[in-house]
Amino acid sequence: MIESSRAQRLAAIASISDPSRRALFEWVVRNPAPVGRDEVAEATGMARTTVAFHLDRLVEAGLLTSRFQRRNGRTGPGAGRPAKLYTPTADEVVVAIPERHYDVVGELLAAAIEESDRSGAPARTTLAAVARETGHRMGAASASLLPALENAGYEPRAAGNGRIVLENCPFHRLAANHTALICHANLCLLQGMLDGTAEGVFEVEFDPGEGHCCVTVTMNG
Structure with missing residues (x-):
């Protein structure tokens, strides 16, 4: 029942202490559909490379999940490269000090x-x-x-x-x-x-x- 260690949960919370990263996280959470790097960059005004870095760090922390998918729904040759899309994880991240369960x-x-x-x-x-x-x-x-x-x-x-x-x-x-x-x-x-x-x-x-x-x-x- 206790799937993640306290250290992992603390690290996840610490990962959004950076204001820019927290702003990106909150923007992704507010969107009902998966979002890509380009639309996040456009919405937040941040550089695409900065957005990509922070989004991938949020994936590593377990706060977001990512997958590759073609946005136009096409498949096969000529369909274009799939985009990396991000969604909030379904898992809860809760930290209590002192520890509570x-x-x-x-x-x-x-x-x-x-x-x-x-x-x-x-x-x-x-x-x-x-x-x-x-x-x-x-x-x-x-x-x-x-x-x-x-x-x-x-x-x-x-x-x-x-x-x-x-x-x-x-x-x-x-x-x-x-x-x-x-x-x-x-x-x-x-x-x-x-x-x-x-x-x-x-x-x-x-x-x-x-x-x-x-x-x-x-x-x-």
């Missing part, structure tokens, strides 16, 4: 409601199961627990005596307003993540406190 909670809740409707099981029961399954997939996709936690938006910090505190809650606002529901789902998510990594050296436990996530990680022994 409300999209993960939304996916968990939606999947739990659908499963509850299908099976007739209580929604809270299905939420716990869905959270564990999701966490298991996230853990299995990572080499070990700590990288999996970081990829999911947690900030693990050694607190002594084999205890690791998660300083950031990726679901902070929802957890503050719906503490019991979200914190239990969070615990199940992290239990599933640990199971997915198959690391027997850690345990996760519910340990709410001020200034950190409601779940802590401890090393066995």
Whole structure:
């Protein structure tokens, strides 16, 4: 569910910090159809080479997509060279500081409601199961627990005596307003993540406190 790293998303946002590049990006976004370099240059008054450079940097950053296509619809010999056309990417680029992942909670809740409707099981029961399954997939996709936690938006910090505190809650606002529901789902998510990594050296436990996530990680022994 978390497809891009924080560094990639920050780089994408940084790519439009340049006023000229941001103006080009906004112009492309406002157009319902794919646009070419010539029409962007004419509309913005920038040199075509400058437009081409900035548009391709926006493609590299993942904010635009590009393809080659003949504008006149003709094909075959004599149809002319295809133009490079640009459109906004369909993917969202969201950066939160501190790191938050409300999209993960939304996916968990939606999947739990659908499963509850299908099976007739209580929604809270299905939420716990869905959270564990999701966490298991996230853990299995990572080499070990700590990288999996970081990829999911947690900030693990050694607190002594084999205890690791998660300083950031990726679901902070929802957890503050719906503490019991979200914190239990969070615990199940992290239990599933640990199971997915198959690391027997850690345990996760519910340990709410001020200034950190409601779940802590401890090393066995």
